[in-house]
Amino acid sequence: MNADSSIKPPPIAKYGDSLAQVSTPALLIELDAFEHNIARMAEMARQHGVALRPHAKAHKSSVIAQKQMAAGAIGICCQKLSEAYPFVAAGISDIYISNEFVGPAKVAMAIELARHIKLSVCVDHIAQIDALGTAASAAGVMITVLVEVDIGQARCGVARMEGLAMLVDGIARHPALHFGGLQAFHGGIQHLATWDLRRTSAAASADKVAAYAQFLAARGIACPVITGSGTGTAEFDAASGVFTEIQPGSYVFMDAHYAANEWSGSAMPRHSLFIAATIMSTAKDDIAVCDVGLKGVAVDSGLPLISPGQSDDLKFDRANDEHGILKIIDHAGAVGRDRLGEQVLLIPGHCDPTANLYNQYVCIRNGCVEDIWNIEARGLSQ
Amino acid sequence: MNADSSIKPPPIAKYGDSLAQVSTPALLIELDAFEHNIARMAEMARQHGVALRPHAKAHKSSVIAQKQMAAGAIGICCQKLSEAYPFVAAGISDIYISNEFVGPAKVAMAIELARHIKLSVCVDHIAQIDALGTAASAAGVMITVLVEVDIGQARCGVARMEGLAMLVDGIARHPALHFGGLQAFHGGIQHLATWDLRRTSAAASADKVAAYAQFLAARGIACPVITGSGTGTAEFDAASGVFTEIQPGSYVFMDAHYAANEWSGSAMPRHSLFIAATIMSTAKDDIAVCDVGLKGVAVDSGLPLISPGQSDDLKFDRANDEHGILKIIDHAGAVGRDRLGEQVLLIPGHCDPTANLYNQYVCIRNGCVEDIWNIEARGLSQ
Known part of the structure; x- marks a missing residue:
């Protein structure tokens, strides 16, 4: 021995x-099915004229992100700041953190990421904005900030127009922050069993997003990006005329939970x-x-x-x-x-x-x- | 950028x-509580004169295994062959794989591990024995083999005396294998809610293990090791007079599931x-x-x-x-x-x-x- x-x-x-x-x-990974999934979602986004920013939290692999980019994705979503690092190391240069974060360790990561890539982040509280804006100014980096609005998930995101206005104004006070638009995700409707129930629920959620955007438009504030969606509602959100960007993740793989949904046409x-x-x-x-x-x-x-x-x-x-x-x-x-x-x-x-x-x-x-x-x-x- | x-x-x-x-x-890890747990289980095993072979599947960390060894553990359990490698690399020299495995890739790992450490493994099928025995002979390594017996878990392990005899005889036919004794674990009784129900259930399981050992003894076959137990029944199994070795894992940490048990005395x-x-x-x-x-x-x-x-x-x-x-x-x-x-x-x-x-x-x-x-x-x- x-x-x-x-x-x-x-x-x-x-x-x-x-x-x-x-x-x-x-x-x-069964490559034939995987490549089909990558191509079909990219084609669907193209058909509807929306940007595709796949969620990398589903796969956590830079090779897969690169394949999504090669198929036409404009960038990726990550759910956590540390999750973004391997993608930055692999050359992905446009990453959106589609989830709130707080605290000095997290702000420091955001600043470091913003030095290397086009970073956008998501907020739902003035304290998140002020901490990030102050640090970004000090570091001399620009960060795009989206505000999360609640469209039914009852989790994160502001649910009142005044709250949205307060945050958008808060972003505007920081010269190192740029208001990017709205984050709007309703996880609860991704797994509704019937196709028709998902369709009508997605439409109702899109109406809510549209109301937030119209409220801002009436104040003279444009939303360059309205981003959200998931594998279960991507076909509806892409066609909604409201979302400018979709962020499905699981579509590359499919799983038993999603497969239990009723699907229609070629979307499954x-x-x-x-x-x-x-x-x-x-x-x-x-x-x-x-x-x-x-x-x-x-x-x-x-x-x-x-x-x-x-x-x-x-x-x-x-x-x-x-x-x-x-x-x-x-x-x-x-x-x-x-x-x-x-x-x-x-x-x-x-x-x-x-x-x-x-x-x-x-x-x-x-x-x-x-x-x-x-x-x-x-x-x-x- | x-x-x-x-x-x-x-x-x-x-x-x-x-x-x-x-x-x-x-x-x-809250170190004061962690050190208490390590010391208390080691002391309990010592008091009852049983060997302590903690299960490393709970923590998967070589530092923790070394602390368990320093407190008196005779070696560790792993649940998978690949899991054992980092512990071998860290100098743990006595590892028992307390779970069945099958196939050439797994047998090759067992042979490699046996070249570096005192390896023991667990079987419940003659094909596992023959594949391992043939490979061990060819490689010139000795491997200790325990037979898993079912004491109520209804998962792995032989449930009949003839099955046990057949496997022990099978081990004896391979010069590179050595019969080490019995593996006997009942996961289902670890989380029984009351202390008394765990005590009586552990006693019933110990009786079953004893019956297997007595059957072999009547055939002139000694069981050098009778190993099993878990965090929920360790105090009973250690005192049973049947088990020579206990293999609790979660005790280093405790969790909400185990804490929902009723405990008695200083065992918790x-x-x-x-x-x-x-x-x-x-x-x-x-x-x-x-x-x-x-x-x-x-x-x-x-x-x-x-x-x-x-x-x-x-x-x-x-x-x-x-x-x-x-x-x-x-x-x-x-x-x-x-x-x-x-x-x-x-x-x-x-x-x-x-x-x-x-x-x-x-x-x-x-x-x-x-x-x-x-x-x-x-x-x-x-």
């Missing part, structure tokens, strides 16, 4: 490996994100136990689904830390079949927090590993 | 910082793990929105609690990806108080998958940052 401080786990996959050779748990993204699991215990007759548990898949929006076609007689029943318990639902068909070592593909319930568990995507085409992409912003929640 | 491929987020804390200066979300670990959050939006009257959401705390075993004493009028109500919505439950007391920027300490519902979200622990004593420890095995689930 030799101590060896440089010992490291082997790579989970190598270029050209077959899918069966990938060490599990592994987070897979294809499943491109999967988790490869391996059955590693078959000691019980009615279950198979796989190696993907709570540390391999986020369960906040439901348990993962079994990818159709391969292991249809299994159902993901419950998750412990590193165990996934798969119920054998067609037990008659499985009699006498020992499934130890069988690879099972899972569709995660919620893609964003699942991607945040992994360090790499293993990219698959035609059943082989074509590429491996780092998830550089994983864990960067500050 | 200057492109800079080396730009990186600043550190979330520096030595000597006050807690208020830590950039949130941050995963905190103290809360040492917290998440520092910051209120970053106060645009609504009845809620405060903090910067810790699904990417900053695991919610599989319940939402986080507000740490008592500081923000008692808040209740963690729901989590989105990067937002934690805190309900203001004592609204009358909060009138006129703008809480933007207030730091809130959360107690995670489930420590293991929460620690797996972070890259570092920020260690606090007397309100200041005393140390920062890497979570090197984070994400290593292969």
